[in-house]
Amino acid sequence: MVLIDGKATANQIKNEIAEEVKAIQSKGERAPHLAAVLVGNDGASLTYVGSKVRSCEKVGFDSSLIRLPEETTEAELLTKIKELNQDDTLDGYIVQLPLPKHIDEEKVLLAIDPKKDVDGFHPSNFGRMALELETFIPATPFGIMQLIERYDIDTQGKHVVVIGRSHIVGRPISILMSQKGAYGNATVTVAHSRTKDLKSLTQQADIIVSALGVPGFVTADMVKKGVVIIDVGITRVEDASKEKGYYITGDVDFDSVAQKASFITPVPGGVGPMTIAMLLKNTLLARKWNA
Ligand code: GUN
Numbered sequence: 001m002v003l004i005d006g007k008a009t010a011n012q013i014k015n016e017i018a019e020e021v022k023a024i025q026s027k028g029e030r031a032p033h034l035a036a037v038l039v040g041n042d043g044a045s046l047t048y049v050g051s052k053v054r055s056c057e058k059v060g061f062d063s064s065l066i067r068l069p070e071e072t073t074e075a076e077l078l079t080k081i082k083e084l085n086q087d088d089t090l091d092g093y094i095v096q097l098p099l100p101k102h103i104d105e106e107k108v109l110l111a112i113d114p115k116k117d118v119d120g121f122h123p124s125n126f127g128r129m130a131l132e133l134e135t136f137i138p139a140t141p142f143g144i145m146q147l148i149e150r151y152d153i154d155t156q157g158k159h160v161v162v163i164g165r166s167h168i169v170g171r172p173i174s175i176l177m178s179q180k181g182a183y184g185n186a187t188v189t190v191a192h193s194r195t196k197d198l199k200s201l202t203q204q205a206d207i208i209v210s211a212l213g214v215p216g217f218v219t220a221d222m223v224k225k226g227v228v229i230i231d232v233g234i235t236r237v238e239d240a241s242k243e244k245g246y247y248i249t250g251d252v253d254f255d256s257v258a259q260k261a262s263f264i265t266p267v268p269g270g271v272g273p274m275t276i277a278m279l280l281k282n283t284l285l286a287r288k289w290n291a
Contacts, residue, residue, distance in 0.1 A: 001262065001263070001264065002263045002264075004230075004264065004265045004270060006143070006147060006265060006266075006272065006274045007269045007273045009146065009150055009273075010274050010276065010277035011273075013146065013274075013277040013281065014055065017059045017280050017281060017284055018058070018060055021059055021060040021284075022060065024287070030062070031060055031061055031062050032091050032092075032286070032287040033062040033064070033089055033090050033091050033283075034061055034090075034091065034092055035063070035064040035065075035066060035090055035092075035093035036049045036052055036053060036063070036064070036065055036094050037068065037077075037080065037081075037084070037093065037095045037096065038065065038067050038068070038096045039069075039077060039095075039099055039100055040070035040072075041070060044236060045096045045097075045098075050065075051276055055280060059280055061283065062089075064090075068080070070100055073103075074107065077099075077103060077108060078108065081108065081111045081112060082111070084116070085112070085113040085116060091286040091287045092116045092117070092136075092283045092287075093112070094279070095108055095109070097168075109121045109122055110122065115289070115290055116286060116290075117136055118279060118285075118286055119279070120137050120172075120282065121138065121167070126138075126172070129172065129175065129176075130175050132179055132180075134289075137176070137278075138168055138169075138172050139274075139275045139279040140168060140169050140274075140275045141169060141172040141173040141176055142278040142281070143274025143275050143277065144209065144232070145176055146274060147230070147274060148230075149183045151263060153183070153207070153263060155177060155185060155186045155207065156185045156186070157186070157187065158187070159189070159204055159205050159207070160174075160177050160178075160186045160187065160188045160206065160208075160209065161189045161201050161202050161204075161205035161208050161209070162174045162177075162188060162189070162190050162191065162209045162211070163191045163192075163198070163202075163209065163210045163217075163218070163251070164191075164211035164212045164213075165192045169209075169232050170190060170209075171190070173209055173211070174190045177209075186207065189205075198222075199222050205224070205227060207227070207228040207230070208227060208229055209230040209232060210230070210231055210233060210250075211232035212233055213233050213234075214251055215235050215237060215249045215250070215251065216251075216252070216253045217233070217251045217253075218251055218252040218257060219253045219257065220253065220260055223257055223260055223261070226261075227260060227261050228262055228264075229252055229257055229258075229261045229264040230265050230271065231250035231252040231254075231266075231270060232271050233252070234248060234250065234267060234272055235248070235250070237249055248267060250266075250267030252267075254266065254267070
């Protein structure tokens with residue numbers, strides 16, 4: 001069994017990005033600049049955004065954290081977005097999701113200039129991805145594809161079962177893995193809450209990508225020997241015995257499933273760190289494409 005080390009791979013990618021930043025600066029040009037907009041005080045979002053900003057510093061990017069209060073209106077947020085679209089010192093930005101309930105997420109994502117949409121969430125970027133055109137690939141599926149590539153996992157003609165059909169992970173990864181190419185050409189099944197007899201599907205799967213957010217959902221009896229497991233679940237489970245008051249766990253019952261797997265990503269330290277590395281990669285691409 002090979003434990004896929006997302007943390008080490010993400011650090012490797014960050015080092016590669018840092019080298020490129022040095023090369024940009026040696027030409028007398030400014031460093032790439034990423035901004036993150038965070039509305040409200042959601043604990044997990046604060047942690048993620050903080051981590052994104054710290055990673056920018058690590059690779060030599062400029063970064064801006066724009067914090068807006070929970071009561072920010074949709075109109076106010078849209079005004080801010082217009083400002084960011086016009087800011088020439090900014091290569092890319094993200095609006096951290098979820099947004100407070102009174103703000104229409106779809107409207108906000110549509111307002112982001114696709115050229116600065118380093119999350120790849122704008123419909124035109126998502127459409128470009130589906131059509132295999134050059135674009136920003138959403139960071140989490142982009143990170144999964146990088147792990148598959150860097151660990152040279154064979155996907156040709158393999159049966160992939162994706163659990164979850166979210167716009168951020170399940171849907172895009174199903175598109176990417178079925179595309180033509182070296183780490184594509186898979187036959188993909190997208191399973192979701194209405195899927196019947198999920199177990200019979202996962203038992204046939206060569207590769208399982210679980211993006212559900214239910215701790216311990218994938219158990220050893222659901223998988224065949226030699227399966228590749230990509231666990232995208234990141235759930236905070238309250239636990240008073242931990243310093244932070246919680247621990248982080250994935251969708252997969254790691255200890256039992258690892259016994260049968262050929263490759264497996266841990267949580268934490270698997271897909272999570274890759275997401276941030278690929279956001280930085282997209283910002284670097286924005287810098288190149290918009291130059
Ligand atoms: N919330 C959870 N994941 C993401 C992400 O990749 N980007 C943004 N903007 N919000 C998120």
